[in-house]
Amino acid sequence: MTVGRGLVEAQGVRFASIDPLLPPVVAPADGDVLTAALPDGTRVAGVVTRRVHEHRSPARLWSASEVWELTPLLGGTGAAGMDALLRAWRQRLDLLHPAERDSACVLTWPSRDAESTRALLDHGLVPLTVIAVRQAPPPPVAGGATIRRATPADLDTVVALALAELRYSSMVGSTVHRPDAVGLKRRALAERLAAGGPAWLAERDGIAVALAECAVVTSEPGNLTSTRLPTGRWGYVNCVSVLPGARGGGVGRQLMAFAHRELARLGTVGTYLYYNPPNPLSSVFWPRQGYRPLWTMWEVRPAGALR
Known part of the structure; x- marks a missing residue:
């Protein structure tokens, strides 16, 4: 109609x-x-x-x-x-x-x-x-963590970090922690890592303590993304997870500075993400990283x- x-x-x-x-x-x-x-x-x-x-x-x-x-x-x-x-x-x-x-x-x-x-x-x-959305030059990457690209060999680690974020988000937003969550996450992340999707791990003493799993999306007339974002090539921040014991020490900020730099190198005009306003962590963290609300669901x- x-x-x-x-x-x-x-x-x-x-x-x-x-x-x-x-x-x-x-x-x-x-x-x-x-x-x-x-x-x-x-x-x-x-x-x-x-x-x-x-x-x-x-x-x-x-x-x-x-x-x-x-x-x-x-x-x-x-x-x-x-x-x-x-x-x-x-x-x-x-x-x-x-x-x-x-x-x-x-x-x-x-x-x-x-x-x-x-x-x-x-x-x-x-x-x-x-x-x-965020449209600003990437900040300097500073901090004591080692950041590297996640590969298919890191699937178990990536899934564990993504599930930690899922469990927390299910308490403070629209996320639902369903009985089959492990299988659903594992299948989706295995496909993304196998396809070479941009994802990074932050390590301390050789142990992964944070994950940034991202993508690159094009907004162009006629596609669904164009109803939400201006035309262009955008970085999408799908999942960022920092283990509870590593929070508050700057690893998340360092990881996102690195991710913003790498996504900018891919020719993006900006980055976007979804976060939950009731979440006491992300509602503070993301504005500090330069994001501001465009749409509310x-x-x-x-x-x-x-x-």
């Missing part, structure tokens, strides 16, 4: 005024079109999609199994339009009957749109994740808890 071009254009103007780094607004992918009217007759719209992650999908480690996602098209209506559309979404969920467990409603919106935040909070959505679990 299609939605009004006027809403897309008006929303693009509003987004540009909120945050100049936001990419151009494009019409959402096909889905279930939702509409709502404001008291003055102005209409807003959105597209709802439903995804069910199968049992062996790695996405189940950072997502509910059943996800209802709303892409709003509010034009220039701001908080009033958001409130009207969320009310309509709540009514639609009453007809759709989402799963009572392991389900979520998700909505991604510009982090700097403070005006709409009140409506999102009032409807029970929580800012669990942000997409944060609002979520409520289970999906039926949307107000």
Whole structure:
């Protein structure tokens, strides 16, 4: 289905005024079109999609199994339009009957749109994740750790470090520590290391104490990344993990300075990552490394808890 071009254009103007780094607004992918009217007759719209992650999908480690996602098209209506559309979404969920467990409603919106935040909070959505970006020269690499490229021979070490991060994140964000987490992580990391994906280990006295597992992603018109990032070649910081006993000594800062330098050498225009604002470690660490929120992913679990 299609939605009004006027809403897309008006929303693009509003987004540009909120945050100049936001990419151009494009019409959402096909889905279930939702509409709502404001008291003055102005209409807003959105597209709802439903995804069910199968049992062996790695996405189940950072997502509910059943996800209802709303892409709003509010034009220039701001908080009033958001409130009207969320009310309509709540009514639609009453007809759709989402799963009572392991389900979520998700909505991604510009982090700097403070005006709409009140409506999102009032409807029970929580800012669990942000997409944060960094566009600055890499800082000097300084510290006492030895940093080297991770290889397929390091798979056991890489998995152990990634699982340490997973366990912590599951307490403070959208991550889910599922019974099959070890197998899912091991399979995904084995594929990335075999493909030569950029990943680095920081060692002290020959023992790996930190991991930075990254990728390089291109944002270009027509692909999914272009709806989140400006056009260009971007470094993606997927997982950074420092063992508890090594935290607070600067190894994470040294590792990321090294990773930023290496990703810049690959011709990236910047780097981006996902972190959880409720996480007391990453919510402090990443801003200190030069990252700032671009998008916030609002979520409520289970999906039926949307107000």
